[in-house]
Amino acid sequence: xxxxxxxxxxxxxxxxxxxxxxxxxxxxxxxxxxxxxxxxxxxxxxxxxxxxxxxxxxxxxxxxxxxxxxxxxxxxxxxxxxxxxxxxxxxxxxxxxxxxxxxxxxxxxxxxxxxxxxxxxxxxxxxxxxxxxxxxxxxxxxxxxxxxxxxxxxxxxxxxxxxxxxxxxxxxxxxxxxxxxxxxxxxxxxxxxxxxxxxxxxxxxxxxxxxxxxxxxxxxxxxxxxxxxxxxxxxxxxxxxxxxxxxxxxxxxxxxxxxxxxxxxxxxxxxxxxxxxxxxxxxxxxxxxxxxxxxxxxxxxxxxxxxxxxxxxxxxxxxxxxxxxxxxxxxxxxxxxxxxxxx
Amino acid sequence: xxxxxxxxxxxxxxxxxxxxxxxxxxxxxxxxxxxxxxxxxxxxxxxxxxxxxxxxxxxxxxxxxxxxxxxxxxxxxxxxxxxxxxxxxxxxxxxxxxxxxxxxxxxxxxxxxxxxxxxxxxxxxxxxxxxxxxxxxxxxxxxxxxxxxxxxxxxxxxxxxxxxxxxxxxxxxxxxxxxxxxxxxxxxxxxxxxxxxxxxxxxxxxxxxxxxxxxxxxxxxxxxxxxxxxxxxxxxxx
Ligand SMILES: Nc1ncnc2c1ncn2[C@@H]1O[C@H](COP(=O)(O)OP(=O)(O)OP(=O)(O)O)[C@@H](O)[C@H]1O
Ligand SMILES: [Mg+2]
Numbered sequence: 001x002x003x004x005x006x007x008x009x010x011x012x013x014x015x016x017x018x019x020x021x022x023x024x025x026x027x028x029x030x031x032x033x034x035x036x037x038x039x040x041x042x043x044x045x046x047x048x049x050x051x052x053x054x055x056x057x058x059x060x061x062x063x064x065x066x067x068x069x070x071x072x073x074x075x076x077x078x079x080x081x082x083x084x085x086x087x088x089x090x091x092x093x094x095x096x097x098x099x100x101x102x103x104x105x106x107x108x109x110x111x112x113x114x115x116x117x118x119x120x121x122x123x124x125x126x127x128x129x130x131x132x133x134x135x136x137x138x139x140x141x142x143x144x145x146x147x148x149x150x151x152x153x154x155x156x157x158x159x160x161x162x163x164x165x166x167x168x169x170x171x172x173x174x175x176x177x178x179x180x181x182x183x184x185x186x187x188x189x190x191x192x193x194x195x196x197x198x199x200x201x202x203x204x205x206x207x208x209x210x211x212x213x214x215x216x217x218x219x220x221x222x223x224x225x226x227x228x229x230x231x232x233x234x235x236x237x238x239x240x241x242x243x244x245x246x247x248x249x250x251x252x253x254x255x256x257x258x259x260x261x262x263x264x265x266x267x268x269x270x271x272x273x274x275x276x277x278x279x280x281x282x283x284x285x286x287x288x289x290x291x292x293x294x295x296x297x298x299x300x301x302x303x304x305x306x307x308x309x310x311x312x313x314x315x316x317x318x319x320x321x322x323x324x325x326x327x328x329x330x331x332x333x334x335x336x337x338x339x340x341x342x343x
Numbered sequence: 344x345x346x347x348x349x350x351x352x353x354x355x356x357x358x359x360x361x362x363x364x365x366x367x368x369x370x371x372x373x374x375x376x377x378x379x380x381x382x383x384x385x386x387x388x389x390x391x392x393x394x395x396x397x398x399x400x401x402x403x404x405x406x407x408x409x410x411x412x413x414x415x416x417x418x419x420x421x422x423x424x425x426x427x428x429x430x431x432x433x434x435x436x437x438x439x440x441x442x443x444x445x446x447x448x449x450x451x452x453x454x455x456x457x458x459x460x461x462x463x464x465x466x467x468x469x470x471x472x473x474x475x476x477x478x479x480x481x482x483x484x485x486x487x488x489x490x491x492x493x494x495x496x497x498x499x500x501x502x503x504x505x506x507x508x509x510x511x512x513x514x515x516x517x518x519x520x521x522x523x524x525x526x527x528x529x530x531x532x533x534x535x536x537x538x539x540x541x542x543x544x545x546x547x548x549x550x551x552x553x554x555x556x557x558x559x560x561x562x563x564x565x566x567x568x569x570x571x572x573x574x575x576x577x578x579x580x581x
Contacts, residue, residue: 191449191454194442194445194446194449195446195449197437197438198435198438198442198446200437201435201436201437201438202433202434202435202436204397204417204429204433205433205434205435205493206435206446207416207417207418207421208395208397208417208418208421208426208427208429208433209418209421209446209447209450209493209497210418210421210422210450210451210497211418211450212416212418213418
């Protein structure tokens with residue numbers, strides 16, 4: 001068992017490294033970086049929704065919170081290492097508090113959706129209304145709908161003048177995405193992750209087994225918030241500005257669409273769904289004939305109708321079918337062989 | 344003398360106008376096997392739900408091993424070592440039989456011991472052939488057995504079984520009887536059942552529920568021949 005996972009781990013690292021070096025050959029890193037960031041954001045919702053059964057309509061809130069936390073603390077602190085940590089911690093803590101209120105309050109799924117959505121809208125409204133000079137945190141002005149520009153962007157830890165931008169930001173983002181992906185994988189294989197999946201399947205039974213589902217859901221929700229926050233911080237570094245649009249309704253809806261299209265309950269699905277759809281949106285954005293929201297809506301409808309489980313499960317079943325066909329010639333032989341040795 | 348491990352006093356549960364449990368005083372000793380019978384709607388399942396915290400009783404108290412557990416959360420009560428098989432099988436459909444049982448064991452043991460426990464339980468409950476199947480694909484009787492496995496895997500000292508034999512083949516029922524007998528070497532067991540054959544085969548003390556209250560308690564033969572019990576319960580069936 002352990003050997004196989006080690007093999008898989010090595011293999012996936014090799015694939016990831018090859019992909020990381022190959023992609024810039026065919027595409028501009030300035031286009032690639034946000035695709036990776038969206039992949040990470042998709043993964044954060046994929047984790048809590050696909051594996052924990054928590055449908056959150058407010059994943060954009062943690063994304064935006066991460067971006068703002070980075071921008072504000074970078075203006076105040078300068079060197080980017082601590083701002084990056086803050087950008088992960090703030091959304092994580094916020095998610096933990098929000099999650100605790102919802103899960104310990106035994107709110108149903110519908111209320112959970114409503115509350116997370118409303119929280120996102122409140123952030124959106126609030127950040128839009130902070131144009132005045134009174135809205136300052138330390139030396140950082142929140143800037144209302146204009147957002148916050150001109151903060152210190154990512155630098156090599158300890159060297160505030162050595163910026164990580166352009167191609168290097170792409171490589172750093174790629175590595176962080178792979179690391180986050182493997183941490184999520186590790187989490188899902190751990191007892192905590194297995195119990196999380198069990199909670200998705202049947203909360204009552206998990207309680208009857210003796211697990212405290214409220215605490216576990218809160219922790220999972222906070223982990224999802226942390227990953228979304230990291231994505232937000234990276235986005236702030238790529239865009240070099242943060243605006244209230246990060247908290248917008250369309251942003252939050254898109255994350256959900258990425259997960260559905262990529263495949264809920266799969267590890268890679270939400271990442272690929274996010275990167276793929278974001279790239280499509282980028283391509284559509286370069287032309288003016290068709291409105292890209294219409295295309296996005298159409299894609300979602302088509303997927304829900306024809307591939308309701310999403311892309312990755314569909315590919316998997318096609319793969320299994322073809323492999324199954326190939327294998328079907330062997331078993332008779334294998335079975336005979338076994339019968340002989342047994343006899 | 345074995346000590347009392349479960350006790351309720353004046354346990355009452357009302358739903359709007361319906362009193363599903365009506366001031367129930369109940370006692371169970373360590374490693375005792377008790378059958379709970381009574382007509383449909385007598386309040387047997389509601390009684391179980393109050394014991395396990397799935398419902399918060401309107402009034403009254405529950406004591407487990409001398410400690411009051413009234414209004415505790417379900418997971419806190421379960422963590423004491425209380426296992427319940429619910430009337431409608433409550434299992435994890437999307438994962439394998441092994442995963443179901445491993446998770447139940449993992450609550451009380453380390454991962455590797457849980458693995459051993461899961462293997463043992465799977466063997467004991469004849470689930471070996473389907474251990475790798477998803478529970479959602481299994482037949483009714485198999486799901487019941489998986490749930491029994493979940494209950495057994497945590498080595499509980501109190502086991503509540505709500506209609507475990509319902510819809511099972513006679514072969515399945517025989518296996519279950521054997522498993523329940525095994526359980527009573529370490530745990531007190533309460534079984535809700537309608538199947539008189541099954542109750543007689545386990546031959547034990549019986550508590551009769553009727554309209555939310557305890558009508559009668561005693562030896563199985565004595566209870567079955569009782570006039571009032573025949574009227575409210577057996578009379579309807581025979
Ligand atoms: N959640 C609920 N809300 C309202 N009434 C309920 C609820 N649960 C149970 N009841 C009522 O309480 C009474 C007892 O139900 P309960 O399920 O405990 O009976 P039971 O003895 O288990 O019956 P059966 O043999 O059919 O399983 C019934 O009248 C039922 O309609
Ligand atoms: Mg019942």
